[in-house]
Amino acid sequence: MTIRPTNTHTVEKIGGTSMSRTRELLDTVLIGSRQGTELYNRIIVVSAYGGMTDALLEHKKSGEPGVYSLFSSAESGWSWGDALSRVASAMLEKNAEIFGDDNSREVADRFVKERVEGVRSCLIDLARLCSFGHFQLEQHLLTVREMLSSLGEAQSAHNTALLLKLHGVNARFVDLTGWREDGQHDLDQQIERAFAEIDLTQELPVVTGYAQCREVLMRTYDRGYSEVTLSRVAVVTGAAEAIIHKEFHLSSADPRVVGTDAVRVIGQTNYDVADQLSNMGMEAIHPRAAKSLRQAGIPLRVKNAFEPSHPGTLIRSDLSADQPGVEIVTGLKSVFAFEFYDQDMVGVKGYDAKILEALDRHKVWIISKTSNANTITHFLKGSMKAIRRVEKDLSDIFPTAEISLRKVALVSAIGRDLGGTNVLSKAVTMLAEAGIEPLGIHDLMRKVDLQVVVEEADFDRAVVALHKGLVEQDARDQSKRQLKAA
Known part of the structure; x- marks a missing residue:
């Protein structure tokens, strides 16, 4: 029926x-x-x-x-x-x-x-x-x-x-x-x-x-x-x-970290941003679930269950940004930087595939990845036991490889359109002013998110610094422009 x-x-x-x-x-x-x-x-x-x-x-x-x-x-x-x-x-x-x-x-x-x-x-x-x-x-x-x-x-x-x-x-x-x-x-x-x-x-x-x-x-x-x-x-x-x-509301950052007066509720965004949030463990919605809604043209609303009169956050695939800017700063603690180094890798195919097979086999969640000529680093979320099993499997397959594991934190600035906002230079400046030296920065050409790798102990301070410089300051600048235009 x-x-x-x-x-x-x-x-x-x-x-x-x-x-x-x-x-x-x-x-x-x-x-x-x-x-x-x-x-x-x-x-x-x-x-x-x-x-x-x-x-x-x-x-x-x-x-x-x-x-x-x-x-x-x-x-x-x-x-x-x-x-x-x-x-x-x-x-x-x-x-x-x-x-x-x-x-x-x-x-x-x-x-x-x-x-x-x-x-x-x-x-x-x-x-x-x-x-x-x-x-x-x-x-x-x-x-x-x-x-x-x-x-x-x-x-x-x-x-x-x-x-x-x-x-x-x-x-x-x-x-x-x-x-x-x-x-x-x-x-x-x-x-x-x-x-x-x-x-x-x-x-x-x-x-x-x-x-x-x-x-x-x-x-x-x-x-x-x-x-x-x-x-x-x-x-x-x-x-x-x-x-x-x-x-809770879907806000520009965790109010417990940056303060309730500093955050703002995100009124609307799109499924692209929702995917980035899921990847950072901020579960607006599972990406596969979002795919079904997106393909069917059904909008998603995220609401605070105990503030029924508030409209919450509307998520649709056709909601492009009115103007470029960071919408949310979030991240993950207890991330494992899994670094695979092998000088024999240069010009040889197959390393990536074998690493991915091992990670998939042991059900380890991949958050992000970087690589150069002879090093592939995956940023992972999972149990130490599972990641050690991945390490053993790869050591057996690639005996000349050097594999290292380090616990870090990832902080991400996310928005529908970060193009033309100088988000990278602003982020580096804000982190420097807060006395935080990034371990790594991932800034992709598509300009929907900027990821910063920091020491675990610096996670909260990094979120506060980036939210202050990329969200709060941006909001103040917009208000000034609107006043001048009026």
């Missing part, structure tokens, strides 16, 4: 940190001042509550093992089962926080217990099966990761639909996780089947951020899957706009 696009509804994703403030969301994103038909013509895609996916998989930043990491480790024994019990307790505590002593809490608790114990039984059976030599656990780990991850989204989507019903909203829980389903479908087919009988003018669907499908979202996107679900739901249902609700 094919969905008939209305082109009037929105598809809105709520991130995990915001989801943890569910009661507040009732007064903003979920209900707010809406009444009657205003409550509908929306689709809500939800992430798991903050910290829940970390507990189910592994901590995103520290790497502390969760249920998945413990289960996949042969040395962990039954510790994964204890970790799963702790997750179940955390889920039940969340239910108590949301529903209190209301009868709906019993419904929410039964849902959690059924899912958790179903997963526990499945993992016990899988471990027993793989104790025989004919079955290898490694072949099933991606499926295990999918199943565990989907628990968090299933709980938050089920709870949100239940809570909305308590407040008189005709909400529907839409489960895309594939729980106890026979067969498997493509992602778009899965979405079509889920929405075939839903009338968006009279129902408010609350959708799991994880969707089980033939494409296996975690294989390609790992934990960025909810934005892919958002984008494909928007495309398949023919949405007028996609919206991502975060706990």
